[in-house]
Amino acid sequence: xxxxxVLIPAAGGVALGALLLPGxxxxxxxxxxxxxxxxxxxxxxxxxxxxxxxxxxxxxxGPDRDQNVRSxxxxxxxxxxxxxxxxxxxxxxxxxxxxxGDGTPDGSAxxxxxxxxxxxxxxxxxxxxxxxxxxxxxxxxxxxxxxVILARRRRHAVTAGTH
Amino acid sequence: MRAYxxxxxxxxxxxxxxxxxxxxxxxxxxxxxxxxDGTAAGHRTVPAPRLPPLPRATPVEVRIPAIDLQAPLxxxxxxxxxALEVPPLxxxxxxxxxxxxxxxxxxxxxxxxxxxxxxxxPAVFFDLGRLRPGDTIEIVRNDARxxxxxxxxxxxxxxxxxxxxxxxxxxxAAGLRLITCGGRxxxxxxxxxxxxxxxxxxAA
Numbered sequence: 001x002x003x004x005x006v007l008i009p010a011a012g013g014v015a016l017g018a019l020l021l022p023g024x025x026x027x028x029x030x031x032x033x034x035x036x037x038x039x040x041x042x043x044x045x046x047x048x049x050x051x052x053x054x055x056x057x058x059x060x061x062g063p064d065r066d067q068n069v070r071s072x073x074x075x076x077x078x079x080x081x082x083x084x085x086x087x088x089x090x091x092x093x094x095x096x097x098x099x100x101g102d103g104t105p106d107g108s109a110x111x112x113x114x115x116x117x118x119x120x121x122x123x124x125x126x127x128x129x130x131x132x133x134x135x136x137x138x139x140x141x142x143x144x145x146x147x148v149i150l151a152r153r154r155r156h157a158v159t160a161g162t163h
Numbered sequence: 164m165r166a167y168x169x170x171x172x173x174x175x176x177x178x179x180x181x182x183x184x185x186x187x188x189x190x191x192x193x194x195x196x197x198x199x200d201g202t203a204a205g206h207r208t209v210p211a212p213r214l215p216p217l218p219r220a221t222p223v224e225v226r227i228p229a230i231d232l233q234a235p236l237x238x239x240x241x242x243x244x245x246a247l248e249v250p251p252l253x254x255x256x257x258x259x260x261x262x263x264x265x266x267x268x269x270x271x272x273x274x275x276x277x278x279x280x281x282x283x284x285p286a287v288f289f290d291l292g293r294l295r296p297g298d299t300i301e302i303v304r305n306d307a308r309x310x311x312x313x314x315x316x317x318x319x320x321x322x323x324x325x326x327x328x329x330x331x332x333x334x335x336a337a338g339l340r341l342i343t344c345g346g347r348x349x350x351x352x353x354x355x356x357x358x359x360x361x362x363x364x365x366a367a
Contacts, residue, residue, distance in 0.1 A: 035332040038245045063263075091241050091263040114331040115247035115261075118322035118358035121288065122344035123252045123281040125353070139181030146174040150167065157167075 028107035029098040037116040046098035046106040047079035054101025056080040062094030197292035199317040217268030224303040230290035238262040255286035267302040272338040288343035312363035337365035
């Protein structure tokens, strides 16, 4: 009976720990920002690594890529950081897994490399009809002006003819 | 008197030509695509039903009953400059699925792109700006599944302030993003200033 009382909470604790640990491990590596247009620079941080243990190694794997990036600076909030320049990266999602200098894994995070900017999804041609409209209006105004001049000349001619 | 007759002829010719050009100009004025009214929830997080994510499958058709849209989908990626591809202008009735991202129904945001117009007039995503929260978007996949999404926002963004993270960024649920052009049309560049983006979350 005693054994049961001890074992059940212990088993529950182990199960809870098993559930929580992966989440904790995942949180130890961060990529900021986690989404970048291709060519952008992101900061990789292994928050759980002790700088005194040596440089951390970030393994970046994804579409057509498997590269290691060595940490270059101590992160302000703790751990080690490196910058990753994404020029030349194939678009898609990458996994960044960190290993501390003492060989301890420090979890992983994802990085998404996206197209640059927005979409050129308009296809109409540049002629919006305004130019044609303006030219037509100008011709109409000229015709009106000419009609006025002709009417005045005719009135003058008629007046001169009656005197 | 001869000069007067010539003048009358000239004035008449100018008037006829002017009227013809004004008529052609009015006929050539493009129809402006509807713009989002800014009342939508936009990219803000909305509660989504807990649905198990679907495996990857190629989407083949998009349907949006609220704007009477049913269009085939083709796969697109990015061009040599790294910009999002759009379907060719000789297929203005087709929309594109960004195949380097997730497919509709998988966890994350699937992205569709389509022209707002073409030299011949309105194109497949012309009416996206009319969508409102609650409208339904249906995606037919090549595994015969029909995935339904509910619109929770429609917003316009300057192209130079495109919200990359909100469109392509990761998410806990299956989302959908529809992209087209909108806003002011710049005669000099021959392009619209904005992108209109529809934000939707899987509903069934």
